[in-house]
Amino acid sequence: MKNGGTQKKLNGKMIGIILAVIIVLVLVILALTSKKGEETNAPAGENNPVAGQEQNETGEPMVPGEGEGEQVNTIVTESGQVIPEGSIVEVPGANPIIENVVVTPTGEVANNAAIPMSPEAPQQTAPVTKDTLPASVIKLDVTAAGFNPSSFEVKKGAPVTFSLTSADDITHVFMFDSPELSAVAIGVSPGETRAITFNAPATAGEYTFRCDVPGHAARGEVGKMIVK
Ligand SMILES: [Cu+2]
Numbered sequence: 001m002k003n004g005g006t007q008k009k010l011n012g013k014m015i016g017i018i019l020a021v022i023i024v025l026v027l028v029i030l031a032l033t034s035k036k037g038e039e040t041n042a043p044a045g046e047n048n049p050v051a052g053q054e055q056n057e058t059g060e061p062m063v064p065g066e067g068e069g070e071q072v073n074t075i076v077t078e079s080g081q082v083i084p085e086g087s088i089v090e091v092p093g094a095n096p097i098i099e100n101v102v103v104t105p106t107g108e109v110a111n112n113a114a115i116p117m118s119p120e121a122p123q124q125t126a127p128v129t130k131d132t133l134p135a136s137v138i139k140l141d142v143t144a145a146g147f148n149p150s151s152f153e154v155k156k157g158a159p160v161t162f163s164l165t166s167a168d169d170i171t172h173v174f175m176f177d178s179p180e181l182s183a184v185a186i187g188v189s190p191g192e193t194r195a196i197t198f199n200a201p202a203t204a205g206e207y208t209f210r211c212d213v214p215g216h217a218a219r220g221e222v223g224k225m226i227v228k
Pocket of ligand 1: 142143171172173211212213216221
């Protein structure tokens with residue numbers, strides 16, 4: 001009978017333990033549920049980085065400009081160009097400049113080494129009238145006789161806008177020799193003027209350029225940009 005009593009006591013103890021475990025589980029679930037509720041209103045990831053992350057992905061839409069998407073607020077210029085808010089454009093159609101850096105329409109730093117005319121690259125403008133270009137634009141003419149001027153100076157790392165005019169009845173294509181500047185290119189039909197805005201190299205030096213139309217460089221259509 002002593003054994004039976006012990007057995008009963010044990011059974012009672014077991015039931016007690018099971019009940020306690022269930023109660024603890026219920027309390028934990030309640031606590032977790034209420035905590036999640038609180039965090040919906042609390043700044044993301046304040047106490048629990050994991051929960052915060054989940055909220056960023058599945059919760060309310062984030063404010064534009066936050067998070068991975070790197071969305072920037074944009075405005076539309078008079079000429080219909082979409083540019084980041086707060087940026088300026090020297091020549092309509094050229095890349096915007098914000099805080100003294102040439103960027104893409106989506107606000108990323110323009111990549112001088114990208115594939116020419118790709119979205120990351122500085123873009124040549126549509127044909128423009130040379131006379132309407134601001135004084136700050138470096139204006140190059142090109143003919144079979146060469147570039148005029150055949151050299152120009154820029155400040156290292158600074159935004160640069162230059163235009164190219166085909167001053168004869170030939171198509172010409174401006175290109176730098178350095179792969180670092182492969183995206184900084186302009187092609188002009190006879191009589192046409194186009195411009196491009198880009199970030200000057202951060203390293204001082206001379207950067208040679210040429211007309212890329214076969215035979216043109218050989219006859220003297222070459223020049224250099226001096227970065228100081
Ligand atoms: Cu040429």
